[in-house]
Amino acid sequence: MTVHIAKVKVRPRKNLPPNVCAVELSNMLGCWAATGDMLASNQCQVAAEALFQCMRTAPIRGKQPRSSINYHLARLGRNSK
DSSP: OOEEETTEEEOOOOOOOOOTTHHHHHHHHHHHHHHOOTTOSSTTHHHHHHHHHHHHHSOOOOOOOOOOHHHHHHHHHHHHO
């Protein structure tokens, strides 16, 4: 949803979270595709351990604070009519 007020248009940001363990996940999925070892018991054990360690030490993302610009623009639009 966009708000138009006298040539002012603000769209919500699309911040993508960083992929913290993307390399480790890619390695494990590649190992699974190459060997078919879905249980990570033989050849993919090292890749599974690396992913497990990465996810264990990855920072926990909290809720992102929401910008109040859309709220203020909506109020400005009501008052200017």
